[in-house]
Amino acid sequence: KQEVTQIPAALSVPEGENLVLNCSFTDSAIYNLQWFRQDPGKGLTSLLLIQSSQREQTSGRLNASLDKSSGRSTLYIAASQPGDSATYLCAVEAGSYQLTFGKGTKLSVIP
Amino acid sequence: ETGVTQSPTHLIKTRGQQVTLRCSSQSGHNTVSWYQQALGQGPQFIFQYYREEENGRGNFPPRFSGLQFPNYSSELNVNALELDDSALYLCASSPGGRLNTEAFFGQGTRLTVV
Numbered sequence: 001k002q003e004v005t006q007i008p009a010a011l012s013v014p015e016g017e018n019l020v021l022n023c024s025f026t027d028s029a030i031y032n033l034q035w036f037r038q039d040p041g042k043g044l045t046s047l048l049l050i051q052s053s054q055r056e057q058t059s060g061r062l063n064a065s066l067d068k069s070s071g072r073s074t075l076y077i078a079a080s081q082p083g084d085s086a087t088y089l090c091a092v093e094a095g096s097y098q099l100t101f102g103k104g105t106k107l108s109v110i111p
Numbered sequence: 112e113t114g115v116t117q118s119p120t121h122l123i124k125t126r127g128q129q130v131t132l133r134c135s136s137q138s139g140h141n142t143v144s145w146y147q148q149a150l151g152q153g154p155q156f157i158f159q160y161y162r163e164e165e166n167g168r169g170n171f172p173p174r175f176s177g178l179q180f181p182n183y184s185s186e187l188n189v190n191a192l193e194l195d196d197s198a199l200y201l202c203a204s205s206p207g208g209r210l211n212t213e214a215f216f217g218q219g220t221r222l223t224v225v
Contacts, residue, residue: 004153032212043117043201044154044216089153093212096167097142097205101153 002027002094006102013080014110021075021105023090028068034099035064035075036089044089048075080109114138115204115217123223124192132187132220134202142166142205143185144214145177147198154201160185189222197224 003026013019023033032051036044048057048064050073056065063076073090087106091099114137124130136143142161146154156169160179174190183204189196199221203214 034214036216041199041219041221043115043218044203046213046215049213091153091214097159097161097212098144098156098167098169099146099154099203099214100156101146103151103153 002030002092002100004090004092004100004102006088006090006105008105009103010106010108012108012110015080015082017080017109018076018078019080019107021077021088021090021107023073023075023102025071025073025092025100027094028071030068030092030094033064033066033073033090033092035062035073036091038087038089038104040087047088077107080107082109082111085109115202115215117200117202117217117220119220120218121221121223123225126192126194126224128192129188129190130192130222132189132200132202132222134185134187134204134217136183136185136202136204137215140204140206140215141183143179143183144203144205145185145187146201146203147171148201148219149198157187192224194224197222 034049035047050066061078087104089104091101116135144159145157148154158168163179178186199219202217
């Protein structure tokens with residue numbers, strides 16, 4: 001059974017810092033990995049999708065990497081801003097189109 | 112703006128009642144999935160529909176059921192509500208097919224069972 005773990009559970013950083021969020025998964029047989037952002041009480045906003053054949057994806061200040069063989073992904077956020085404060089979730093899809101999620105990392109960026 | 116819309120946004124029901132939640136998929140998407148997210152947890156997969164047929168189910172009892180319509184909109188029905196059913200229910204749509212499986216989520220329906 002696929003399990004997804006996100007570390008740390010919460011993170012507080014001063015504005016302007018670069019930061020890394022971690023995601024690990026137990027079964028490396030995945031089709032893709034997706035990073036989402038969730039604001040309190042809201043739905044999920046897709047940030048980046050990495051196919052299993054890819055090593056990384058970039059969008060603006062965000063960069064996500066994938067090491068399928070070791071079951072790890074990182075989300076790098078450059079020059080953090082208070083508007084980046086949210087919970088970040090990673091999810092893997094293992095071929096049945098269903099996503100298995102971690103519990104998320106709650107990020108607070110302090111002005 | 113993802114294009115996936117859910118209704119209602121909030122709902123309060125009494126234990127034992129039945130509830131129907133609705134989702135309108137993003138244009139051109141033929142696959143819809145439903146997830147339950149308890150407070151402080153990641154979303155849990157309930158089931159998925161592809162072209163009006165159930166195409167996978169998570170570890171949820173049969174009182175959770177669904178429908179997908181020809182226009183690819185979808186419903187989630189929950190019978191005999193329990194207090195533990197209180198959660199945020201999320202709908203996600205995907206284009207379908209192995210080339211593009213990116214999931215786009217709606218804003219969710221917050222269900223409170225009292």
